[in-house]
Amino acid sequence: MNPIELLRLPATALLVLAAVLLLLSLLQLLQLRRRLDAGARLAAAWHALLCVACFALAVLFGTGGWALRGYRLLGEETPVVDIDAHILSPQRWALTLSWPDGSTRQLDLAGDGWRVEAVVLKWKLPALLAGLPSLYRLDRIDGRYDDPMQEASAPRTVIGLGSADGFDLLDLRRQYPRALPMVDAVYGSGTFLPLVDGGHYSVSLSRSGALVARPDAATQQRISSPLGG
Missing domain, CATH: 1.10.287 (Helix Hairpins)
Structure with missing residues (x-):
């Protein structure tokens, strides 16, 4: 960074x-x-x-x-992370997460699709009137199997993207809600997207807390024509 x-x-x-x-x-x-x-x-x-x-x-x-480690300022629609996927074996994937500040992270994911979730911190009065901007951080990424039976029994992957020590403003809000009455929280999560080998996905976050994940043109073509048709 x-x-x-x-x-x-x-x-x-x-x-x-x-x-x-x-x-x-x-x-x-x-x-x-x-x-x-x-x-x-x-x-x-x-x-x-x-x-x-x-x-x-x-x-x-x-x-x-x-x-507030890991939190970033939230604009109208803020680029959050880019994800590149490469297959390791059937239903096993290597993902590379690339943040806008240049930092990256490698992780393995199981399943046929992926989804990211974020935490969006908003403010109540009087902090809202003071003009404090909304903040966000990625919370987790998880995989899903297309087959419901496999989803119920196969090993699942859920990887946390927050702070490792668990010391977070959201945790403080849960433990001491009266001490932080000005903090509000909105969880943002996107829909699952299919994983394809060589896939590239861009994730952005709207001010409302909605995550939008978009595959690039080549990835979308592979998703639409998985057999190369």
């Missing part, structure tokens, strides 16, 4: 702000020590108050930034 794309992530912005506030807190702590050594207790009390306030805000923004 290049530095410009990195700085556009909400988590990066909050973590940078937390670092600045932490530095300000340390500076206020140094001023507090100097004022105490000089016997200026009133000025020392003022620096102590600023030190505590900056430190509290640093913890708040740092926690928020850590919880």
Whole structure:
């Protein structure tokens, strides 16, 4: 990920702000020590108050930034990920996920089709009036078999795409709903698309939270004519 794309992530912005506030807190702590050594207790009390306030805000923004890892800003229709598929064996596939920022991930999937799901964070009042943009992150990708009997009995693949440690703003909202009353969540999921060898798919996300997956022209032709007819 290049530095410009990195700085556009909400988590990066909050973590940078937390670092600045932490530095300000340390500076206020140094001023507090100097004022105490000089016997200026009133000025020392003022620096102590600023030190505590900056430190509290640093913890708040740092926690928020850590919880928003993986989230990106959501526009009118935002490109989310490109997926390339290559067959390994019947109903076993190697997928390459490529994000707009240039990062990639390799994974194996079982089945005849695939689907991705996303989490979209929206805001309630008063955060909505403040103009906070909606955020999103991919949540999981899973496979499906065309045969219902096989779907019920064959090994299924569900791969999480969120943070590995489970520390996420959505998790915090579930555990402490009263502490985050301004956070709303909409789950976006697309329909299953057939997998074909050499297939290329583009996934985008609308502001409403709907995921749209589109195969390119060559992939669509293979889906429409699986036997090459």
